[in-house]
Amino acid sequence: MEKPAERFTLAHGSGGEFTNQLLETEVFSILGNEYLRKKHDGAVFELSGRLAFTTDSYVVSPLFFPGGNIGDLAVNGTVNDLAMCGAKARYLSLSFILEEGFSKEEFHVILLAIRKAADAAGVLVVTGDTKVVERGKGDKIFINTSGVGQVHHQAFIDAENIRAGDRILISGPLASHGMAIMSVREGLEFESQIQSDTASVHAEVLALLDAFGADIHFLRDPTRGGVATVLNEIARQTNLGMALEEHQIPLHEQVQSACEMLGLDPLYVANEGIFMAWVKGEVSEQVLQKLQAILPSEQQAALIGTVVTEHPGQVVMLTGIGGRRVVAMPSGEQLPRIC
Amino acid sequence: MEKPAERFTLAHGSGGEFTNQLLETEVFSILGNEYLRKKHDGAVFELSGRLAFTTDSYVVSPLFFPGGNIGDLAVNGTVNDLAMCGAKARYLSLSFILEEGFSKEEFHVILLAIRKAADAAGVLVVTGDTKVVERGKGDKIFINTSGVGQVHHQAFIDAENIRAGDRILISGPLASHGMAIMSVREGLEFESQIQSDTASVHAEVLALLDAFGADIHFLRDPTRGGVATVLNEIARQTNLGMALEEHQIPLHEQVQSACEMLGLDPLYVANEGIFMAWVKGEVSEQVLQKLQAILPSEQQAALIGTVVTEHPGQVVMLTGIGGRRVVAMPSGEQLPRIC
Known part of the structure; x- marks a missing residue:
């Protein structure tokens, strides 16, 4: 028994x-x-x-x-x-x-x-x-x-340090955590299982601080509310504009399919193992290379946008076909109890 | 409207x-x-x-x-x-x-x-x-x-510092928080309302450390499970005996009545604004006087017991009429969600 x-x-x-x-x-x-x-x-x-x-x-x-x-x-x-x-x-x-x-x-x-x-x-x-x-x-x-x-002795992380011309770095593809949770909730079967990205990111962050110090202006992890929410908060806080380039945003194919199936925008979906960095424009390519050298190759770190003086307080997406759309702050709850 | x-x-x-x-x-x-x-x-x-x-x-x-x-x-x-x-x-x-x-x-x-x-x-x-x-x-x-x-630079608070001969100090009367909660839950009306003792005690503690430093061997606040639970934990941890003197234990009359009415032993009832100190025997009277000088007069700080080598790991109450009884570790839940 x-x-x-x-x-x-x-x-x-x-x-x-x-x-x-x-x-x-x-x-x-x-x-x-x-x-x-x-x-x-x-x-x-x-x-x-x-x-x-x-x-x-x-x-x-x-x-x-x-x-x-x-x-x-x-x-x-x-x-x-x-x-x-x-x-x-x-x-x-x-x-x-x-x-x-x-x-x-x-x-x-x-x-x-x-x-x-x-x-x-x-x-x-x-x-x-x-x-x-x-x-x-x-x-x-x-x-x-x-x-x-x-x-870290070289860390001076403060939203007040963000300047027009800063590039916005993301350390890996979007929306894996949120879609892993949703796949269980909705009982969905995808071609291959979507895994949460839950992981600690401190090693990568500390390596960037070692190498670039105060040129790393600001850091945030896009958890609840996703990348769009973080960008909107920072746009408001700095009264600067955030210009995203859609074709630069890393996204696993199966996560994208799952988002489409459920009608969710991956920009608003929670992540638990990636971070965003606002980096001095002049060193941004070096920062990206450094991060790519540390991270496993499938991580797809990328520079996804730029801080601009236009559209202060707003996040604007430059789409692949030359269009522009505002990425709004979410008002309600897209995915409750995601973390 | x-x-x-x-x-x-x-x-x-x-x-x-x-x-x-x-x-x-x-x-x-x-x-x-x-x-x-x-x-x-x-x-x-x-x-x-x-x-x-x-x-x-x-x-x-x-x-x-x-x-x-x-x-x-x-x-x-x-x-x-x-x-x-x-x-x-x-x-x-x-x-x-x-x-x-x-x-x-x-x-x-x-x-x-x-x-x-x-x-x-x-x-x-x-x-x-x-x-x-x-x-x-x-x-x-x-x-x-x-x-x-x-x-505090003079604080060396560790259960390992507790010695036979240490006196056990309590900073005020028992069971007020638990009985205040119970009076609401049970809808009881007492002669005068029992108030929770919720308060911070750091000022008193720091004053004692200023004056007596490392002679304050150990500190604990008797919250969930009350004084009896703390004493049992410390008796086990130190493998020493804790001998309490019943007539020294401060208790508001109305709290005592309320405990009797509900069949609760105040030794097991939660407190949120008093602390216990294990103090070197030789200075214990001075520590008590210092504490009484700081605290409002109605607080009734008291030396309620002594650390002994007899009955190691056990808490024993010396009752007013010369008797002895073991004060056991509570096994179950007397008052859920008291804090």
Whole structure:
């Protein structure tokens, strides 16, 4: 007879014996390190200089998708947010909100993914928290990851540094994460499975900062809302125009087909393993070459546009056939709970 | 005609126009500072030396209770977790998981409480995140606060420093937070309303560290699971015994009555504005006097017990009539979603 699946109960969030058991048998055995094993209210470490600090709560649905799960998504997302500040992630916190009845087996798989992603990014989970809410008051598992990183000594990442003439670089093809999630939700079968691009990008970012320092003016990862949302935010914030060249935008063929099938514009679809850089025009080709030299060949890094003084506050796409269209800020929710 | 109550929709979590509006009109207008206004993926600041880092997700139900709401609870909780590391909180992150349909008016009141508590503790909210989940997949609002603090130069807070002969200090009366929550849940009317003790305790902690430095061996705030759970954890971790004196334990009369009415042991009930310190025996009376001199008179700080070599790993209560009973680690969940 099969053992019944073990599930979380409210007692696992009590702070008492069940919480302790959960920490000892699962969390510490997978993620344990000298900081976590202190089991204190926080972690203490030495760091000096310019630090970056970020937070994100992950509510992605489904929890498991081609290419990853909520666990590595949460770690990579926070490592990447720190990278966008020009920082190398050093220490992460991890906070779970579990729904009563959530499967311990799924939790275990998620923890393994967290460990693997943290190891890959060279970051330690040093402090955490676990809460359990009643059935129907949550959705299996929500994860918050916050992180502290050390800013690269040559990093001066600030939207205020963006100038007309800057080129806009993207490190890889668009929309893979969002379309991987959608393919599961919609039960779609494509010719080959679309994988989420979830991955940490700090190594590439730090290599560019090593080589080009302050000529990297600004960094952002186009997650929720995609490339179009980031560009619109930056156009507004800088009161400059963003001119995109449609034929330069990297896109996997199957992602494009999937977007067409579902009527989605890949510019608005979430990514979890690429970044955008605003780079001084004069060095932009060198930056691209450097990035292409680091990245696996299929990554297709590209210069997709230019910062201009025309159409301030707006994003304009130059289409392949010589046309122009405004790429608007999305108003509503295209794909809820994508991350 | 009354304006219909404004409520959150999934679009507020999209990262697009609605998210922007929410940030501009609510979050930034209440919490805004130079860091948040950068609207970047993280905040960058300078800090050097020993730092403390902590995280907590708050799922308290109800959101509003006598003495506070989930907003100040979240800020104070994270400030206090840092204080328990011997640190002064400097920078907080704030991450919301909102349920579709949650009232914007309630959100506004919560934000005001966050601002007030942050100001009182001298801490800045520098980075954040907002997600929205579908109706029935969350419970109005969950808040994660993570925090970074600077460790006091004289703080050496570590359970390994606890020795037999240390006295156990508590900074105020037990069980107020838990009983304030329970009074709302159970619709109880007491002679006078029981208020949650939610408050930051860093000022008191830092004053003790100023005066007594490394003679403050260890600190913990008895939140979920209360004083009994903390003592059991520390007894196990140190493999020493914790001997409590029942008549020394401070307890408001009305809290005691309420506990009796509901059959709850105040030792297991959550607190949100007091802390416990393990203090070198020789200076313990001076530490108590110092704390009593700082705290408002009604706080009733007290030395409630001693670390002993007898009954290692166990907590034993010496009762008023000369008896002894073991204070066990709670196994299940006495009061779910108390914080």
